[in-house]
Ligand code: CTP
């Protein structure tokens with residue numbers, strides 16, 4: 533395929549403290565990874581590389597089998613690394629030769645709507661080297677030092693970054709090959725390598741499951757409506 537999605541699911545989920553690596557924590561009858569893969573396989577056909585904790589590669593394959601349907605042959609699972617960046621690098625190493633557009637997606641953003649994948653792919657196809665889905669910031673923000681507000685921050689110039697983040701494959705490969713520092717997301721790494729990063733609209737449903745409160749939100753969304 534021309535497009536690939538690297539789904540990073542190799543984190544431990546320290547802040548969630550859900551009794552298992554985060555991607556394998558249950559939402560309803562299904563895990564966070566199961567929900568994430570359902571949205572990935574509902575998007576445009578692509579190679580899918582799931583990056584799982586080394587001890588959970590078999591469990592990740594089971595989730596791929598359960599969600600890929602007729603796209604099973606497009607999906608592989610590899611073991612991740614110590615940091616998110618190491619895990620993305622492991623995923624990139626598994627890309628097939630014909631892939632030209634790469635999306636990197638957090639499994640923890642389990643309920644991301646398939647339309648967001650389409651928007652990101654369309655923006656890369658329109659010629660952007662790197663694309664990040666964003667939401668406006670809703671909170672009132674303050675710059676703080678030593679428990680004192682230094683100044684109000686104008687939120688209109690700020691945006692909250694989500695995934696999937698999309699890239700021309702050659703740009704992402706080159707940025708990863710050159711990276712010497714840790715970055716919190718892939719567009720930050722690519723921007724550090726000197727490339728412009730374009731934004732598209734993200735989605736409320738793309739929120740990241742980080743804490744128990746986030747998991748409760750995901751559970752409320754996927755719960756069947758009582759009769
Ligand atoms: N991730 C990964 N490999 C790592 C660390 C993180 O693949 N070594 C993935 C996570 O599985 C998650 C995404 O990167 O889907 C975003 O990371 P985060 O939300 O921070 O997840 P964790 O690192 O698992 O959580 P925590 O930081 O609370 O331990």
Ligand code: MG
Pocket residue numbers: 543
């Ligand atoms: Mg983390």
